[in-house]
Amino acid sequence: MDPELFLDVANYIKEVHHIAYPLFDVAHFAMSCIHVRDDMSPNFLVVSRKHPLACWISCMLSCFAGYILANALLGEMPLAPLKDPKEVGLASLVWYLIFYSPFDIVYTLCKWFPVKLILSLLKEVQRVHKVHAGVHHTAKMYPHAYLVQVIIGVVKGAGAGFSKIAERFIRGTWIPTGHEFLQPTFPTKACAAAALLFVAEANTTYITAPHSFVYLGVVIFFVYFKFSSMMFSIHD
C-alpha cells in the first residue's frame, strides 16, 4: 500500500473518531441518567423537583463512576473527571434534558426502542474502550501487577454497578444489599473477561492475532450480546 494513502486513511479514521467521540460520551451519559432515573422511579418527582443537587450528584457519580473509582483505587485524584469543564458540562446538559425537558420529550425519545438500541450499542463500544484504556494505563505504571490491571479494567468498564449503593445513598435511599460483589451483573463479568484477555494478550504469546483484531473481536462480542439481549428481551 502506498504509505501516503495509508497515512491519509489513518488520519481520516482518527478524525472521524475524534468527531464521533462526544457522541459515545453522550450515549453513555444518557444511558447512565436513564438508569438512575428508572432506579429512583417511585420517588422520581420528589427527588428531581425537591432535591436537584442530590439528583445531579447522583447522576454525575453514575456517569463518571469508573473514572472516580479507578482513581481512588490507584491513590490518584478521585475528582479527576470533574477537571474537564466540557465533559462535566456535557454530562450536566444530558442530565438536565433527561430529567427536566418539557413534556419529558428527551426521556421519551431515548426510551423509544430504536434510539435506545443505538445508545446502548454505542455505550457498549465505549465500554470496551474504557476497559482497554484502564488496563493499558495501569500496565504503564505497574507492568507486572496483572491483578491490578484487571481490577482497574473492570472498574473502568463497569464502574456504575459498584457505585450504585453510594449513588442511592446520595439520593436518600440506603440499601446495603444486592451489590456488585455478591451478584456480579453481566457487564461486570464481561468486562472481567475482556480485561483478562487484554492482559493476557499484552503479556503472553498465546494470542498471536494482531491487537486490532482482538480489540475488534471484543467489541463485536459486547455489541452482539447487548443487541441480542435487547432484541429478545433477555435482561442482565
Added chain:
Amino acid sequence: MDPELFLDVANYIKEVHHIAYPLFDVAHFAMSCIHVRDDMSPNFLVVSRKHPLACWISCMLSCFAGYILANALLGEMPLAPLKDPKEVGLASLVWYLIFYSPFDIVYTLCKWFPVKLILSLLKEVQRVHKVHAGVHHTAKMYPHAYLVQVIIGVVKGAGAGFSKIAERFIRGTWIPTGHEFLQPTFPTKACAAAALLFVAEANTTYITAPHSFVYLGVVIFFVYFKFSSMMFSIHD
C-alpha cells in the same frame, strides 16, 4: 501613601493575624466539639465515659472534616491535619475541656450566650478564610477546573456537615439519612455561593472591585447572617 508606613501597617496586620490565628482555631474547635456533644446528648455520659477513644476520634473528624475530605477528594493525604502536633494538641485540649472539665464549667461557659456569640462569629470569619484558601489552593494546581475549585471550597468551609454520618457512625450511631447532599444546610449553601464568587472573581472581569473588598464583603455577609440568626433564634 508613604510606602514605608504602608509596609509597617501591613506587617502589623500580619502580626495581629498571626497572633490571633490560634484564637480562630480554638473557636472552631470549641464550636465543633459542642456540636458533637449536643448531637450525642442522650448518650453523652455513655459515650464520653465508656468510649473516650471513639468520642475523641469523632470530635477530631468533626474539627478537621474539611481538611480531611478535601485532601481525600484531591487524592492527597487524608491524615494531613494530624501531621501538626500543635494543631492536634490544641484540638484535643479543647475536646478534653469541653467534655471532661470539672462541673462542666468550660461547656457551660461556652454555652453562655455572649461567649457562644463570639465563638460563632469567629468561626464564621475562619469559614470564609477556609473557603477562599480551598479555592485558591485548588486553582494553583488546576487553573481551569472551576467545578473542582468550588467543590473543594465548599468542603473546606462546610466539611463537618458532610462527615456527620461518618462521625456518628464512629460513636455507634448509624443514621444513613438526612445528610448534606439531600438537605444542604445554610453553611453549605453559603459556602457554595462564596466559592462561586471567589472563582468568578479570579477568572472573569465582571467583578471589578479589589479582591480585599470582595473578601471583606463575604466575611460581613457570613458574620451578619450568623449574628442575625442567633439574635433572633433563626436556626439553619
Added chain:
Amino acid sequence: MDPELFLDVANYIKEVHHIAYPLFDVAHFAMSCIHVRDDMSPNFLVVSRKHPLACWISCMLSCFAGYILANALLGEMPLAPLKDPKEVGLASLVWYLIFYSPFDIVYTLCKWFPVKLILSLLKEVQRVHKVHAGVHHTAKMYPHAYLVQVIIGVVKGAGAGFSKIAERFIRGTWIPTGHEFLQPTFPTKACAAAALLFVAEANTTYITAPHSFVYLGVVIFFVYFKFSSMMFSIHD
C-alpha cells in the same frame, strides 16, 4: 566478638528470616481466612459456594487490611498489596485451601490446637514487625508527625479489625455496630502501646536499651500474651 563471625551470624539470621518470611505470611493469611470463615459460619455454604468472588474479595480485604487502610490514610495507592502477584497468589492459595479443600482437611488441620497455636504465635510475631514497619515508614516521610506514626502503626498491625464491617458488607452482611473504634479489641490496644513505644524510643532519650532489645521485648509480650490467652481460653 570477632567481626567476621558476627557478620556470619548476622547473615545467617538474615537468610533464615528471608527463607522463613513466607511462613509468617502463610500463618497470617491462614488465620485471617479462618477468622472470616468462622465469622460467616451460619452462611458459610451459601457464601463460599454461591458467591466465591465476594468470598475471595472479603478474605483478601482481611488479609491485606492493614496495608490497604494505611495506604488510603496516607493518600497512597490502596491497591498496592495487589501489585505483587506472588503475595496475592499465596494469599489466594491459602484462601482456596481453607475454604475448598476436600473433606475440609486444611481447615480442620489449622483448627487443631497445636497447629492453631503455632499459626497464632507466628502471626503475633509478624504483627510486631508490621507495627514497627508502619511507624518507621511513616517517620521517614513525616519525622515529627508522631500521631500519624502511631495511627499507621496501629492500622498496619491490627487493620483487619477496622475493616471488618466493610468485609462483612462485601459478603452481604450489614452490621454497622460493635466496631473497632467503639470497642477496641486487645490487638488494637496492644498495637497502640507498641506503636507508642516505638515512636517514643525513636524520638526521646528515656529509653536507653538498644533497639533490638526493645523490639524483642515487644515480640515477647505479644507472643506471651497470645500464648496465655489461648492456653487458658481467655478471649479478647
